[in-house]
Amino acid sequence: MILKRTLTFLLCLVSASVFAQDWNKKKCAVVLTYDDALNTHLDKVIPALDSVKLKGTFYLIASSPAFTKRLPEWRKAAANKHELANHSLFHPCDGRQPGRSFVIPDYDLATYTVRRITDEIKMTNAALEAVDGKKEHTFAYPCGDTKVAGVNFIDGLKNDLVAARGVQGVYVPKTETDVYNVGSFMINGQTGDELIAMVKKAMETNSMIVFLFHGVGGEHSLNVSLEAHRQLLQFLKKNEKDIWNTTFIEAAKHLKATASAKK
Structure with a gap:
């Protein structure tokens, strides 16, 4: 009887440990997304990410001059494992x-x-493939709008897109997640400490947090300072044993691999 109870206790401990390390064997997932194809993403953000070997997802507007006039730089970013993603034409x-x-x-x-x-x-998918050579891409709804004439337009695009990011500020669980409307937190003016606190909550709740950045150090009315962004990256790097920093497409594939994900 004592042996049976001991084995049951150990199995419970193992199960709890597995649950707490359910994001690629880590406590939580953090996805850094950057919208609108801004020059600062190439000039400031990607060098900052590369300096600590972290990855970001860049939702590009295919008609933006910061995309069309700087294609070789975006190609280089893709070659370095950053995700180039679809934010419409x-x-x-x-x-x-x-x-x-x-x-x-x-x-x-x-x-x-x-x-x-x-x-x-x-x-836009075709334009991205011409740059990164990839046939799989994800999408972010401009302004978070999901419907045209009352119709969810993403329904006709599920064969063309792996997943889609929304704008609802929620921590993403491993269960019952709609991969075609994954929530994210829009960042505007938060301090480094505030950004770090958001990650800590994801760690405590064993969930995923998707950050939605626009301007970093300027160039957009929705903006976060370079210093706050730097502090966040340093925290992620320092705690990488517990935090899975990944691209949105890889996080979506991870969710899809679970039986409870809505595909």
């Missing part, structure tokens, strides 16, 4: 929503058809 957003005065009529998602947004996303 023109970044259309629904201009009817509050705070959308920046939306111009030509690229107002409210006037799009499903066919148009689908074609533009597929064209």
Whole structure:
């Protein structure tokens, strides 16, 4: 009886340890994503990531000059295992929503058809493949908008996209996760300590956190300082035995590999 109880206790300990190390054998996953194809991503972010051997996912607008005029640099980033990902051809957003005065009529998602947004996303995939040579890509919804004329346009693109990132600020669990609308935390003005605290919560809850950056050190109204970003990277590097830093596509594949993931 004593031996049986001892074995049961040890099995419980092993199970708890496995659960706590469920993100590629680590306590949590951290995905660093950067939107809108900004020059600062090439000039500041990628060198900072490379300096500590961490990886990022860059959601690129295929028509952005920071993409079209700097293709060799994006190709180099992809060769160094950073993810080049799809943020659409023109970044259309629904201009009817509050705070959308920046939306111009030509690229107002409210006037799009499903066919148009689908074609533009597929064209962006083709542009990305021409740069990184990869046939698999993920997508991030511009402004977090998921529908055209009331239709979830991603439904017709699941054969073209591995997964998609949304903007809902949630810690991502290993169970019951919709890989075509994975939540993320939009970053704007947080300090390094605040960013680190967010990671610590992911570690405590054995979950994944996806950061959504735009400007880093400027170039966008949604911005975080270079110092805060640097502090976050240093923390991730210092704690890499417990934190799985990975790209969005690899995290999505990891989720898809679990039976409870919504594919």
